[in-house]
Amino acid sequence: MTPDFAILIPARYASTRYPGKPLALLRGADGAAHSLIERSWRAATAVAPTERVWVATDDSRIADAVRSFGGQVVMTPESCRNGTERCAAALDVLGEIAPVIVNLQGDAPLTPAFVVSDLVAALAADPAAAMATPAVECSASLYTHLITDQAAGRAGGTTVVADASGRALYFSKRVIPHLPASAPDAHAAVRLHLGVYAYRPAALASYAALEPTPLELCEGLEQLRFLESGQPIRLVPFPALEWDCIELNNPEDVPAIEAILQARGIR
DSSP: OOOOEEEEEEEOSOOSSSTTGGGOEEEOTTSOEEEHHHHHHHHHHTTSOGGGEEEEESOHHHHHHHHHTTOEEEEOOTTOOSHHHHHHHHHHHHOSOOSEEEEEOTTOTTOOHHHHHHHHHHHHHOTTOSEEEEEEEOOHHHHHHHHHHHHTTOOOOEEEEEOTTSBEEEEESSOSSOOOTTOTTGGGGOEEEOSEEEEOHHHHHHHHTSOOOHHHHHHTOTTHHHHHTTOOEEEEEEOOOSSOOOOOOSGGGHHHHHHHHHHTTOO
16 A cells, blocks of 8 residues: 655746746647646646645746646745755645655656656655655667757756665766667666655755755756765666656757657647
């Protein structure tokens, strides 16, 4: 049985790479356009009841959009430096809503529901872990997408490497491990990190009390603060998914995400 959990979707308007990203429109299989934040909310409510899902934001435009489609909003300070800090700030307002908090980042509308439930179960089974997060085997097409972004100088998806026990060693916006271009089936050695985290409330509070760490600042990856402060991260492995879980990091990602929505018949 999956332990009790709630989902927070952190969303901010002032993205450096893509300002206003949560309100970017994505067309589905029926040709109708819905905002990124609505599609992320739909992904969350596919695995949790609507009353257990909140969008955490500091922007009234995002808040108004969420309320317009029936979602719950929790307002958080502009000073939050990343989604994990925003989730911690949301709990300051909401209180003890669940023993496990899932951070489903607002740029990952293609996240399958089973990923969330598997993360929650993995965290419950590893009491020493500060949090749990996915590591997905890359398909050949997803690997090509990542390498193309890297070659073009765009910050694309995040990759991760693990130790023998399944704990995270490092996360990077570069494709790791490095593989020569001639390597056969290079994609099979690369694990994509999806922007989903499961934490206990105490781990969120301790994270928010720490200052940003050097590697976190270099990579722009919030989860590195856990690793740099010596807090273990449990990686939950998944085989290559039936569809590429491309995150909306850049405007150039919109056509690829729309193509997957249409191929999967998502309205």
